[in-house]
Amino acid sequence: MGKSGKRRAPLWARITVVAGVLLLVPSGGGLVAGQALLSRYENKVTDKSLLKDFETPAEAVPPKDLDANIDGAVNLLLVGIDPRDDETAPLADSIVVAHIPADRHSAYLFSMPRDLVVDIPAFKASGTGADTTKINAAMAYGSRLKNGEFSPAQGFQLLAKTVSNRTGIKKFDAGAIVNFGGFKKIVEAMGGVEMVIDMDVKSEHLKPDGSPRDRTPACQGHHNCSRPYTGVQKVYKKSDEPVRLKAWEALDYVRQRYGDGMTDYDRQRHQQQFIKAMAKQAMSRDVVTNPTKLLGVLEAAGDSLTFSGGEHSILDWATELQAVNIDDMVTVKLPGKGLYNGGYQGEQFYPEVDDFFEAVTEERVASFLLDHPEFVNLDG
Structure with a gap:
C-alpha cells in the first residue's frame, strides 16, 4: 500500500458532494472505532455491480489478486443523481473523478460537465444503441431494465464506460452513487458545513426560507420547462470568510x-x-469523537450511498487513503465552451483538456498543473 510516514487526515473523495463520508471517518485514534462502524454499514451500501465488466478493454487489464494491496495511482468515479422513483430514468447530475497518486499525499478532483457532448457506446444490458449526446444521459440509457423500471447501479456501468472513453482512463478502481435526497440527511447529521461563498449566487429553486419557489402559470403540473420558477429567491452572498450553511442551503x-x-x-x-469543506467537517473532532453524531452520519450515508470498491472493501479503502492530506486536495477546472448548431447543443472541452487527460493516464498530473496553473481552481 502507498503510505506516508506522517499520520494525516484521510480522504475519500465525494461526487458530487460527499459520497465518501464513509471513508472519511476512520482517522488517527478513531481508526479502530471507525472500522467497527464501517463494518456495520458495509453490506448496506456496497453494490459490486457498479464496476461490473467495466475494464476497457477487458483483456488489457490484468486480473487482480483478491488479497492484493491497493497499489499505484487510483481513479475513483463519483456520481450524484436525483431520481424521482423506480419508473423515472436517473440522470447523472454531478460527475466527479478523483485521481489519487501512488504516494497518497494528495488528490486531484475534476468534473465532467453534465451537458458535455460525448459518444455514448451501445450497451447490451439495457438494449440501447450508440448515441452522441450529453454525458448525463449515459446513466439514463444504461439504467433501463426489461420490466420497465430503472437501475442506477446498472446505469453507472454505462456512464463509467462513457467517461473512460472520453478521458482515456482505462478503469476506475472504485465508484459511488449518491442520491441527492439522502445527501441532505448526511449534511444534517454533520450539523451543516462551513465554506467560503466565492460569488453572489441566486437560487433557481428556493425562496429565502427554503420553501420551493412558485412556478409560472405555463409550467404548472409538468417538467417540460427548463426554468419554470418565478418570484423571490434565496441569495448566497459572496464572503471572504467561511459561512455555515444548513443542509438544505448546502444542497441548494x-x-x-x-x-x-x-x-x-x-x-x-x-x-x-x-467536497473539501465536507471532508474537513467530517474530520473535525466535533464529528469523529462524537459517537452519536458519527452514527447519525453513517445511518444517513447508508440510506443514500451505493459503493463499489472493486475487489476491496470499504475498510480496505478507508485504511489505504488515511495518509491523504485534505489540505493538499487540488480541485481542477477543465475549460470548455458551449456547442451550438442551430441552437445550444451542450458543452465541449477546449483541446488542451485532452493534454490534461493524458497527464492523468501517465500519472504526471502534478507536473502538468505546474506548467498549466490556469487549470487549478482557487478555493476562495
Whole structure:
C-alpha cells in the first residue's frame, strides 16, 4: 500500500458532494472505532455491480489478486443523481473523478460537465444503441431494465464506460452513487458545513426560507420547462470568510448554475470546494469523537450511498487513503465552451483538456498543473 510516514487526515473523495463520508471517518485514534462502524454499514451500501465488466478493454487489464494491496495511482468515479422513483430514468447530475497518486499525499478532483457532448457506446444490458449526446444521459440509457423500471447501479456501468472513453482512463478502481435526497440527511447529521461563498449566487429553486419557489402559470403540473420558477429567491452572498450553511442551503448552493455571469463551470467549482469543506467537517473532532453524531452520519450515508470498491472493501479503502492530506486536495477546472448548431447543443472541452487527460493516464498530473496553473481552481 502507498503510505506516508506522517499520520494525516484521510480522504475519500465525494461526487458530487460527499459520497465518501464513509471513508472519511476512520482517522488517527478513531481508526479502530471507525472500522467497527464501517463494518456495520458495509453490506448496506456496497453494490459490486457498479464496476461490473467495466475494464476497457477487458483483456488489457490484468486480473487482480483478491488479497492484493491497493497499489499505484487510483481513479475513483463519483456520481450524484436525483431520481424521482423506480419508473423515472436517473440522470447523472454531478460527475466527479478523483485521481489519487501512488504516494497518497494528495488528490486531484475534476468534473465532467453534465451537458458535455460525448459518444455514448451501445450497451447490451439495457438494449440501447450508440448515441452522441450529453454525458448525463449515459446513466439514463444504461439504467433501463426489461420490466420497465430503472437501475442506477446498472446505469453507472454505462456512464463509467462513457467517461473512460472520453478521458482515456482505462478503469476506475472504485465508484459511488449518491442520491441527492439522502445527501441532505448526511449534511444534517454533520450539523451543516462551513465554506467560503466565492460569488453572489441566486437560487433557481428556493425562496429565502427554503420553501420551493412558485412556478409560472405555463409550467404548472409538468417538467417540460427548463426554468419554470418565478418570484423571490434565496441569495448566497459572496464572503471572504467561511459561512455555515444548513443542509438544505448546502444542497441548494452546489446545484446552482444560472444567474448573472454564472455557468455550469461555476457550479462544478462550488461542488469541488464543497467536497473539501465536507471532508474537513467530517474530520473535525466535533464529528469523529462524537459517537452519536458519527452514527447519525453513517445511518444517513447508508440510506443514500451505493459503493463499489472493486475487489476491496470499504475498510480496505478507508485504511489505504488515511495518509491523504485534505489540505493538499487540488480541485481542477477543465475549460470548455458551449456547442451550438442551430441552437445550444451542450458543452465541449477546449483541446488542451485532452493534454490534461493524458497527464492523468501517465500519472504526471502534478507536473502538468505546474506548467498549466490556469487549470487549478482557487478555493476562495
